Amino acid sequence: xxxxxxxxxxxxxxxxxxxxxxxxxxxxxxxxxxxxxxxxxxxxxxxxxxxxxxxxxxxxxxxxxxxxxxxxxxxxxxxxxxxxxxxxxxxxxxxxxxxxxxxxxxxxxxxxxxxxxxxxxxxxxxxxxxxxxxxxxxxxxxxxxxxxxxxxxxxxxxxxxxxxxxxxxxxxxxxxxxxxxxxxxxxxxxxxxxxxxxxxxxxxxxxxxxxxxxxxxxxxxxxxxxxxxxxxxxxxxxxxxxxxxxxxxxxxxxxxxxxxxxxxxxxxxxxxxxxxxxxxxxxxxxxxxxxxxxxxxxxxxxxxxxxxxxxxxxxxxxxxxxxxxxxxxxxxxxxxxxxxxxxxxxxxxxxxxxxxxxxxxxxxxxxxxxxxxxxxxxxxxxxxxxxxxxxxxxxxxxxxxxxxxxxxxxxxxxxxxxxxxxxxxxxxxxxxxxxxxxxxxxxxxxxxxxx
Amino acid sequence: xxxxxxxxxxxxxxxxxxxxxxxxxxxxxxxxxxxxxxxxxxxxxxxxxxxxxxxxxxxxxxxxxxxxxxxxxxxxxxxxxxxxxxxxxxxxxxxxxxxxxxxxxxxxxxxxxxxxxxxxxxxxxxxxxxxxxxxxxxxxxxxxxxxxxxxxxxxxxxxxxxxxxxxxxxxxxxxxxxxxxxxxxxxxxxxxxxxxxxxxxxxxxxxxxxxxxxxxxxxxxxxxxxxxxxxxxxxxxxxxxxxxxxxxxxxxxxxxxxxxxxxxxxxxxxxxxxxxxxxxxxxxxxxxxxxxxxxxxxxxxxxxxxxxxxxxxxxxxxxxxxxxxxxxxxxxxxxxxxxx
Numbered sequence: 068x069x070x071x072x073x074x075x076x077x078x079x080x081x082x083x084x085x086x087x088x089x090x091x092x093x094x095x096x097x098x099x100x101x102x103x104x105x106x107x108x109x110x111x112x113x114x115x116x117x118x119x120x121x122x123x124x125x126x127x128x129x130x131x132x133x134x135x136x137x138x139x140x141x142x143x144x145x146x147x148x149x150x151x152x153x154x155x156x157x158x159x160x161x162x163x164x165x166x167x168x169x170x171x172x173x174x175x176x177x178x179x180x181x182x183x184x185x186x187x188x189x190x191x192x193x194x195x196x197x198x199x200x201x202x203x204x205x206x207x208x209x210x211x212x213x214x215x216x217x218x219x220x221x222x223x224x225x226x227x228x229x230x231x232x233x234x235x236x237x238x239x240x241x242x243x244x245x246x247x248x249x250x251x252x253x254x255x256x257x258x259x260x261x262x263x264x265x266x267x268x269x270x271x272x273x274x275x276x277x278x279x280x281x282x283x284x285x286x287x288x289x290x291x292x293x294x295x296x297x298x299x300x301x302x303x304x305x306x307x308x309x310x311x312x313x314x315x316x317x318x319x320x321x322x323x324x325x326x327x328x329x330x331x332x333x334x335x336x337x338x339x340x341x342x343x344x345x346x347x348x349x350x351x352x353x354x355x356x357x358x359x360x361x362x363x364x365x366x367x368x369x370x371x372x373x374x375x376x377x378x379x380x381x382x383x384x385x386x387x388x389x390x391x392x393x394x395x396x397x398x399x400x401x402x403x404x405x406x407x408x409x410x411x412x413x414x415x416x417x418x419x420x421x422x423x424x425x426x427x428x429x430x431x432x433x434x435x436x437x438x439x440x441x442x443x444x445x446x447x448x449x450x451x452x453x454x455x456x457x458x459x460x461x462x463x464x465x466x467x468x469x470x471x472x473x474x475x476x477x478x479x480x481x482x483x484x485x486x487x488x489x490x491x492x493x494x495x496x497x498x499x500x501x502x503x504x505x506x507x508x509x510x511x512x513x514x515x516x517x518x
Numbered sequence: 519x520x521x522x523x524x525x526x527x528x529x530x531x532x533x534x535x536x537x538x539x540x541x542x543x544x545x546x547x548x549x550x551x552x553x554x555x556x557x558x559x560x561x562x563x564x565x566x567x568x569x570x571x572x573x574x575x576x577x578x579x580x581x582x583x584x585x586x587x588x589x590x591x592x593x594x595x596x597x598x599x600x601x602x603x604x605x606x607x608x609x610x611x612x613x614x615x616x617x618x619x620x621x622x623x624x625x626x627x628x629x630x631x632x633x634x635x636x637x638x639x640x641x642x643x644x645x646x647x648x649x650x651x652x653x654x655x656x657x658x659x660x661x662x663x664x665x666x667x668x669x670x671x672x673x674x675x676x677x678x679x680x681x682x683x684x685x686x687x688x689x690x691x692x693x694x695x696x697x698x699x700x701x702x703x704x705x706x707x708x709x710x711x712x713x714x715x716x717x718x719x720x721x722x723x724x725x726x727x728x729x730x731x732x733x734x735x736x737x738x739x740x741x742x743x744x745x746x747x748x749x750x751x752x753x754x755x756x757x758x759x760x761x762x763x764x765x766x767x768x769x770x771x772x773x774x775x776x777x778x779x780x781x782x783x784x785x786x787x788x789x790x791x792x793x794x795x796x797x798x799x800x801x802x803x804x805x806x807x808x809x810x811x812x813x814x815x816x817x818x819x820x821x822x823x824x825x826x827x828x829x830x831x832x833x834x835x836x837x838x839x840x841x842x843x844x845x846x847x848x849x850x851x852x853x854x855x856x857x858x
Binding site for chain 2 (some may be wrong): 124179226406407409410411412413414415416420424425428429
């Protein structure tokens with residue numbers, strides 16, 4: 068055992084192994100950070116919630132770091148809420164009625180991007196008894212043009228989508244008010260006019276104690292560290308939560324299959340005879356069974372119970388009688404004949420003691436590299452299953468992001484970030500484990516040393 | 519009352535006279551299979567071996583490779599089950615023992631192997647290697663285990679104990695490794711030791727030391743020793759009696775000095791003639807070596823198994839009837855028709 072640890076220390080001599088360990092450590096830290104900051108229930112809420120969670124996110128927005136590489140800077144989302152004091156509120160009593168008031172909410176903001184926003188929405192909330200207040204909206208550009216927007220009664224919760232106001236689009240002679248309102252009228256091609264804009268929400272109330280709050284959202288073209296998908300969900304949640312899932316799935320599947328396989332091989336070799344024969348026949352039959360179609364079948368027949376842990380169990384169950392049994396058996400057959408095993412039998416060691424204390428330590432040098440190199444295999448398997456639509460229906464995973472992106476035609480529509488981010492993470496994890504695994508193989512299997 | 523009686527009987531067997539091990543017409547055959555299930559004859563590795571071994575007695579079993587010495591030894595260690603016959607240890611036939619009683623038997627028999635490095639698990643320290651038999655045989659107290667390890671290592675002269683116990687086998691020399699193997703065989707305070715060519719893989723310079731060590735341990739602990747070797751030159755250091763094996767049978771049993779001075783079986787003659795002796799004159803003299811090869815153990819020759827290679831074979835007798843053991847003189851038996 069100590070000699071094993073000593074040889075593991077040689078890993079310092081392999082730069083690729085160090086890079087791999089650094090990547091794996093970073094991934095593990097990311098996974099721990101994710102679990103600590105976004106607990107499971109929170110992640111589910113963020114991923115499976117609704118408009119209330121993703122309402123302020125733009126749709127299909129690229130990651131915000133795109134701006135570092137773009138010459139024409141694209142806008143990110145601007146949210147101004149009068150509740151947070153982002154608007155100047157003035158209240159004037161109406162000259163006509165003592166109960167009536169004129170409430171003015173003035174949103175002032177700078178716009179300095181080279182692209183237009185994706186969508187413009189004003190959310191209004193009013194508190195009233197009988198008669199809803201009436202709102203009229205005005206838009207002032209930096210070059211002092213004033214444009215009248217919509218006029219409408221404000222019910223308790225009102226959403227005013229500028230692009231859906233047909234009178235406004237007719238007045239602006241454009242289907243896209245978000246372009247028309249920001250465009251420089253003198254430019255040939257639509258270019259945003261930079262400067263300070265004003266949005267005035269003028270509300271006329273008819274009852275005393277009526278109050279109105281407004282939220283102004285100019286959806287950007289870019290969002291967050293990872294962008295959003297077709298349902299306005301922040302991909303960062305899925306990318307972060309995919310890390311602990313991928314790592315734990317890969318590690319548990321690799322550990323579970325390697326350890327059980329090793330133990331089965333050891334039992335077969337030690338007892339020999341018909342025990343060995345049965346194990347070998349099961350292995351041979353199992354080796355020619357295709358694992359992916361069986362997993363697809365499991366996923367299709369048990370859609371309700373298709374959690375990632377059911378899939379993990381099925382993967383382990385299908386892999387324990389895998390080809391690794393043959394490799395382990397070959398080594399065990401050699402070790403079994405060692406004189407020290409005969410000596411152990413002669414001083415009365417039991418079968419289980421010989422298997423666990425005398426046979427298995429000799430296989431650790433072979434087992435550990437194959438265990439480490441086996442992790443990405445299962446990470447990729449989980450991603451493949453998700454890509455086939457057989458992943459966990461609740462949890463956000465990397466494979467599921469790729470699956471969503473494929474279903475929405477992300478690559479045809481130029482949303483490369485949607486596919487590339489999870490794909491790169493998958494490849495980095497695979498590469499890291501492979502680099503560590505190959506180095507361990509060289510350290511622990513002396514015959515490969517110096518190659 | 520009964521229990522008290524059995525206890526006293528056991529106590530009397532503990533006295534150091536009498537028979538510790540009795541091998542009775544032992545046969546160990548290995549079945550040959552055709553296509554995995556059909557019976558295709560048997561390899562008769564040990565075929566009718568009987569002898570008694572007294573407390574504190576050392577016997578050497580000699581014979582060429584493939585004569586069945588190792589199979590005999592493994593049958594005595596309980597690693598092979600006898601096909602026929604039995605091995606009786608202190609009035610207990612070991613083939614009838616359940617696993618718990620088998621453990622008791624094994625704790626009374628030490629085993630010294632040929633290849634000292636292979637005999638020690640490379641991933642355990644010396645301390646752990648010696649601790650294993652103690653743990654398995656239920657010595658719970660760690661301090662007692664350490665005390666016994668210390669005593670065993672001191673007995674085989676591997677000191678200082680603290681330095682040796684933390685070492686791995688590959689850090690020791692061949693002689694030191696063999697001392698650890700002997701310490702492991704001794705640590706359960708056995709009544710009998712089976713030594714399978716314990717010095718054949720060691721340097722000539724340390725062979726005598728190891729043999730002297732084993733002899734000293736044998737005398738001080740009154741151990742019965744079965745010493746298996748193909749090298750007659752080391753027998754004299756060690757054994758009182760000597761058994762010569764050929765093709766699965768013991769062909770001659772005698773006291774060592776008797777046998778060396780007065781070999782009676784033709785095979786023993788041949789074996790003695792083949793023993794190397796560092797004498798310059800040997801280079802010029804021609805030795806008579808029996809022609810042919812050891813016989814097939816699947817289809818052994820009829821009659822005396824040595825007759826196809828024997829220059830004294832009597833036609834019509836040696837090739838048809840198996841010779842019984844003839845008494846030549848006291849404690850000297852020969853399985854040859856020449857002595858009828």
